[in-house]
Amino acid sequence: MPSLLKALSSQVGRKLLTGLTGVALIVFIVVHLVGNLTLFGPPDAFNTYAYKLHSLGPLLWIAEIGLVAVFAIHSYIGLSIWWNRRRARPQKYHVYSSKGAPSRQSLSSKTMAFTGVVMLIFIVFHVRAFKYGETTMTSIPGVDYPVKDLKALVITSFLDPVMAFAYTFVMMLLGAHLGHGIWSAMISLTLSNPQRSAAVYTAGTIIAVLLSVGFLFIPLYIYFTGGQGALIQY
Amino acid sequence: MSQMTIHLKIWRQAGPDVKGAFENHTLDTVNEHMSFLEMLDVLNEELVVAGKEPFEFDYDCREGICGSCNLVINGRAHGPKRLTAACQLHMRNFKDGDSIVIEPARAAAFPVIKDLVVDRSAFDRIIAAGGYITVRTGSAPEANSIPVELEDSTFSFDYAACIGCGACVAACPNSSASLFTAAKLSHLNRLPQGEPEREKRVIAMVEQMEKEGFGDCSNFGECEAVCPKGISIASIAEMRRNYVKATIAG
Ligand code: HEM
Numbered sequence: 001m002p003s004l005l006k007a008l009s010s011q012v013g014r015k016l017l018t019g020l021t022g023v024a025l026i027v028f029i030v031v032h033l034v035g036n037l038t039l040f041g042p043p044d045a046f047n048t049y050a051y052k053l054h055s056l057g058p059l060l061w062i063a064e065i066g067l068v069a070v071f072a073i074h075s076y077i078g079l080s081i082w083w084n085r086r087r088a089r090p091q092k093y094h095v096y097s098s099k100g101a102p103s104r105q106s107l108s109s110k111t112m113a114f115t116g117v118v119m120l121i122f123i124v125f126h127v128r129a130f131k132y133g134e135t136t137m138t139s140i141p142g143v144d145y146p147v148k149d150l151k152a153l154v155i156t157s158f159l160d161p162v163m164a165f166a167y168t169f170v171m172m173l174l175g176a177h178l179g180h181g182i183w184s185a186m187i188s189l190t191l192s193n194p195q196r197s198a199a200v201y202t203a204g205t206i207i208a209v210l211l212s213v214g215f216l217f218i219p220l221y222i223y224f225t226g227g228q229g230a231l232i233q234y
Numbered sequence: 235m236s237q238m239t240i241h242l243k244i245w246r247q248a249g250p251d252v253k254g255a256f257e258n259h260t261l262d263t264v265n266e267h268m269s270f271l272e273m274l275d276v277l278n279e280e281l282v283v284a285g286k287e288p289f290e291f292d293y294d295c296r297e298g299i300c301g302s303c304n305l306v307i308n309g310r311a312h313g314p315k316r317l318t319a320a321c322q323l324h325m326r327n328f329k330d331g332d333s334i335v336i337e338p339a340r341a342a343a344f345p346v347i348k349d350l351v352v353d354r355s356a357f358d359r360i361i362a363a364g365g366y367i368t369v370r371t372g373s374a375p376e377a378n379s380i381p382v383e384l385e386d387s388t389f390s391f392d393y394a395a396c397i398g399c400g401a402c403v404a405a406c407p408n409s410s411a412s413l414f415t416a417a418k419l420s421h422l423n424r425l426p427q428g429e430p431e432r433e434k435r436v437i438a439m440v441e442q443m444e445k446e447g448f449g450d451c452s453n454f455g456e457c458e459a460v461c462p463k464g465i466s467i468a469s470i471a472e473m474r475r476n477y478v479k480a481t482i483a484g
């Protein structure tokens with residue numbers, strides 16, 4: 001039997017790793033989304049959430065390092081799969097077309113590498129803007145020193161149309177990535193009942209749309225209400 | 235019986251290491267009852283009569299069971315019809331005046347031998363790596379001496395239907411042989427006869443598939459759509475699961 005390293009670098013192993021890291025990233029974005037949606041909660045909910053997260057200290061660093069590693073493994077293997085196809089078919093077809101269902105070739109599956117790379121670039125700017133960005137300070141109940149006013153930072157950021165629409169666009173790409181991604185991860189990791197394949201695909205698409213809409217609702221709502229909408233309490 | 239005119243654009247390549255190119259031909263005597271391969275026979279006859287070289291293409295059974303025919307027709311492996319091998323495809327699936335592009339399966343692991351014929355011995359080597367069972371040779375064993383659950387025999391039979399045509403590789407955007415390999419594995423792995431080599435088999439066949447230069451799988455599912463036998467992509471998930479089990483058991 002192969003060593004673990006050899007097993008993981010085999011074609012099957014690589015696919016298990018894209019699947020596992022993909023699922024880990026989905027878990028991360030679900031948690032991220034729930035956190036973001038506290039913007040629509042009581043006035044201090046978002047800043048309290050952010051404060052609590054930061055006060056985890058070393059635990060948060062470990063989670064962040066883990067997350068960076070997951071992103072790195074996922075991107076590296078995903079992109080190498082995309083790149084390697086050239087070697088497996090040096091001479092391209094003169095005409096090529098999909099045979100249709102049950103094929104899962106779609107805009108979503110064909111653009112995995114593109115949507116992935118755009119997300120990767122996005123993440124760099126995103127972290128710079130919101131994690132390391134300049135903020136004013138505010139106070140939250142139960143804490144007797146000033147904390148970062150991230151809620152204000154998010155709201156002022158999305159009053160800028162470029163920011164609001166760029167975010168919306170990238171979140172649509174996230175939806176596209178997951179439209180194929182969720183189903184694909186299931187095929188990579190578990191699903192082996194042919195009868196369930198179609199249902200799993202549909203469920204994956206629905207979850208992808210929900211996640212995408214969940215994220216992009218925030219910048220759009222802030223932009224179109226000027227940050228004054230009824231859903232945001234001050 | 236209506237006659238059709240068909241414009242053909244067919245790949246011509248003299249040998250493995252020479253550059254190929256398309257050649258155009260028009261056939262006026264195609265009728266809807268011809269199979270796709272019969273249409274090519276007619277073309278070849280015309281070419282021979284005219285003193286030209288006929289096109290080489292692979293076939294044997296001409297009834298969808300041997301897996302020899304493996305043409306990429308207008309960009310689709312085995313042509314437009316689902317669950318149909320190129321030899322079972324009738325010209326009634328085309329219209330008078332249609333243009334049809336015919337190419338060989340294209341993959342680094344399937345080098346062109348001549349024209350539309352590719353070398354698929356990579357598949358044989360994947361099978362040789364683990365697609366066998368160990369039985370006592372001699373007289374045939376009594377068929378009922380090993381009980382097999384109906385569910386398992388049905389499962390196994392669904393995957394035993396793979397004819398090794400290579401359409402899955404031809405159609406896969408990554409040229410992956412995962413569907414073929416997974417079908418062979420699912421065929422043997424659930425049967426008591428295949429049990430002793432189960433773990434060794436999955437590791438060896440996956441290794442061989444990669445060694446042959448087939449690409450990675452991105453779960454595009456195009457393989458299932460072109461497979462003349464309807465092999466499900468779920469077998470690929472089963473292959474991965476067995477691979478994990480075999481590695482852990484290692
Ligand atoms: C929050 C971010 C992300 C999530 C939730 C996510 C999720 C997923 C999932 C679930 C899959 C399917 C895995 C499988 O086929 O087994 C996948 C595939 C893929 N991901 Fe991501 N991904 C994310 C970010 C990225 C990034 C940043 C990149 C690259 C720069 C990327 C590139 C890819 C590629 C190329 C594939 C297809 C792999 C293949 O062809 O088999 N993804 N992603």
Ligand code: SF4
Nearest residue numbers: 396397399400402461
């Ligand atoms: S899995 Fe289907 S397409 Fe692939 S070789 Fe077998 S019969 Fe042909």
Ligand code: FES
Nearest residue numbers: 296300301303321
């Ligand atoms: S010639 Fe045998 S399957 Fe087509």
